[in-house]
Amino acid sequence: MVAIKDTKQTTNTTRLTLQTVEIAPDTTAIRCLDWDRDRFDIEFGLQNGTTYNSFIIQGEKLALVDTSHAKFRQLYLELLTGLIDPAQLDYLIISHTEPDHSGLVKDVLKLAPQVTVVGAKVAIKFLESMVHQPFEHQIVKNGDRLDLGGGHELEFVSAPNLHWPDTIFTYDYLTQILYTCDAFGMHYCDEPTFDEDLELIEADYQYYYDCLMKPNARSVLAAIKRMGKLELATIATGHGPLLQYHRAELVDRYQQWSQAQTKTETFVALFYSEDYGYSDDLARAIAQGIAKTGVAVELVDWNNTEPQFVRELVSGAAGLVMGMPTQSDTEAHAILSTILAAAHGKQAIGLFESGGGEDEPIYPLRNQFQEIGLTEAFEPILVKESPNRAIEQVCDEAGTDLGQWLTRDRSVRQIKCIDSGLQKALGRISNGLYIITATKGDISSAMVASWVMQASLSPLGIAIAVAKDRAIESFLQMGDRFVLNVLEEDNYQHIIRHFLKRFPPGADRFEGIDTVPASNGSPIIADSLAYAECEVQSRLECSDHWIVYSNVQAGRVAKLDALTAVHHRKIGNHY
Ligand SMILES: Cc1cc2nc3c(=O)[nH]c(=O)nc-3n(C[C@H](O)[C@H](O)[C@H](O)COP(=O)(O)O)c2cc1C
Known part of the structure; x- marks a missing residue:
């Protein structure tokens, strides 16, 4: 028998409600229901909102499995402190560090400074840079156990890449619940706690698999293999309903989809x-x-x-x-x-x-x-x-x-297969010529770019299309800073030639190039016509490129009467 308690708060724009459910002996699910969320991180549309699920396990020791999204801060923390005394919390288990589950870790650490954070090695490393404060921690690997007492012996199952590199599952031998966070989840928000109605949820289940898990189908199969020896009653996911009624069928679907995917890749x-x-x-x-x-x-x-x-x-x-x-x-x-x-x-x-x-x-x-x-x-x-x-x-x-x-x-086949009329038509799109330069810590990178445009007036913003496999891509994450160097007509060939060289991994791309540091730390190329200092605000995934949208915070022109170098192309199947 499950006991359900609902806490509702409706604001003008979004409906956020909470549900607490006894899902097994000494085990409570806190489900944060986000009814109206219509976009998720990788920009796939949500039709049915989502939920962020967190769990309390009360053995002789008290454990919390994951937290919630920061948008639930007040609601979640009020509810949590009504259910448990944070000063008694022994463990905070982090299945992975994505903000929709770990967004309130800092808040929980404030309420429970004595708590030991349990997670994979990478998760603890990520958390250290997220919360910027020391905390007790315990690193766990596949097969490690943690005894909460009262029969609640936990075992950890390593599940890297599902869908973050630091993911672990947690299995409770007493309740036979496997806590899987993103894996086997779905973006689906509704009152039922469990998966009673398969027809209602199966489309969202598959869509979620396709968007988040399919790219890591090999890791899915490895995790399912590791789960194989565990007797399962429930899969307690981090999003959507918990899997109980159709658990075996739904795990089997993951296995079949992943096997089909890995056959050809x-x-x-x-x-x-x-x-x-x-x-x-x-x-x-x-x-x-x-x-x-x-x-x-x-x-x-x-x-x-x-x-x-x-x-x-x-x-x-x-x-x-x-x-x-x-x-x-x-x-x-x-x-x-x-x-x-x-x-x-x-x-x-x-x-x-x-x-x-x-x-x-x-x-x-x-x-x-x-x-x-x-x-x-x-x-x-x-x-x-x-x-x-x-x-x-x-x-x-x-x-x-x-x-x-x-x-x-x-890559060659893809380029060749574009219709030649279309190639020529696309080739009439012309742009300027630029060098993007970026410094992060003590390393720097650069690339020649022409797919650049102004993208907003207030605040001033630009957009750049960056191929997913560019070396500089890891310098253009949210919040990163860089410089857009605008090249000058008739005075750019030597610069372009230099930056188009094939650089070995980690090579210094600025050797022999005159630069001065911008106020954001990235190099300004001394021979450029103008420069703009930028900060990444958002990234849109577009097939083989990221569109990186950035605010422009400062800039200067070196020669007021000179013109920007323009890149005219004949065909649209390359830059
Ligand atoms: C004229 C020209 C314009 C280019 N524009 C872009 C661009 O806008 N976006 C991009 O991702 N790559 C662009 N490239 C490709 C990269 O500059 C170049 O191939 C890359 O720096 C080499 O890859 P790596 O930096 O990952 O080693 C352009 C190349 C040329 C020749």
Whole structure:
């Protein structure tokens, strides 16, 4: 029997209501119902609002699983403090750090400074930079357990990329509830707490899978495999109804959709060690760079896999990336022999050191792969210090280089298949010529751009189309600052030539170029006609590009009577 209590607040513009439900012994769901939300982060339309679900588990110890969206701050915190005494809260489990679930972590930490935050290593790292204050924490990995007492023994299931890199599921052995946050969820807002009516929700369930989970179908299958040994009664999702009545059917649909998706996709098998050196941080940065090119990545822990699985995976992979395991790791060495036996000459390869101090030497292995005939997509990445932004950028760009090599035929085919009349018509769209420059911390990047336009008057704003696999893309996230350098007619060729060179991962793109720092820290190219200092306000996903909309905060013109360089094209299938 479930006990339901509703708390409603309606404002002029949006309806926000709360629901608390006893979903199992000592287990309460707090469902924040956002009836009118019609846009979600990646800009897909919502038809039925959404919910943000958070859970209280009361064993001998008291745990809260996830929080809520910041728009529920007052409602959620009032309700929570009515249900529990925050001073008694022992654990705050973070399934992942996306703001719609962790938007109130800072508030909960204020009310419960004694609480231990439990999450995956990456989640704790993300949280540290989100809340800017020290907090007690416990890092958990796949298979780790946490005993709350009273029978509530929790086990954590690693589920990276569903749909954030830091995702973990939490399983309660007493109630057989698996808390999955985004996975198996849907943007669907209604009073029923559970999935009684499949027909009503199945379209939203599939739409949500297509938008959020399908790009990571391999990770979905890996997570379903890890869940396999758990007896499930309920899947407590972070969005929409909890899955109980049609749980098995709905999990099965995820499995079928993911299997169909992975059958045809190009993918890279990336081997790393969860527990050795900086292997996992570097692996994630390389995986992110590969994913920018639309190539899938299967992450495999050297110490948590089997030869049969590796043999099949490697023979189907278009590329291989390997973080060196330790020299004394016999388990990893057995897997390495399997990889060498299954690898073939059509594949691309990339190697990186794990930075643990006793890495397997990288160059002899590189030679072995080259003898088999694999193409090296990036030079071995040698790590001498703990990963900083510069090393992560090298890894990101190296991953992108590998992905671009694997998709080179596809890109040429796509360009060729545009109708030639249409190509010529589109080619009549002309723009100016610009260099976008950006500095983040102590690293900088730059790119030649022509798909630039003014996009607003008040406040002044511009929009730039940036290909998803550009190196500078990671410098153009929300809130990032950059400079738009406007090039001058008849005085731009040397600049363009320089920035169109093929730079190796992490290379200094400004060597030999005169620059002065703008007040936002990014380089102004001394030879440019004008510059504008910008701050990213929003990003719109447009197929193979991001439209990056930014406010313009300062700017100057060097020569008042000179003209902007214009880029006239003949055809519209490239810049
Ligand atoms: C005339 C010209 C205009 C370009 N405009 C854009 C643009 O607006 N957006 C974009 O993403 N790339 C644009 N490019 C492509 C990039 O400048 C260039 O290929 C890129 O810097 C190399 O990729 P990387 O920086 O990721 O290594 C343009 C290239 C040329 C030659």
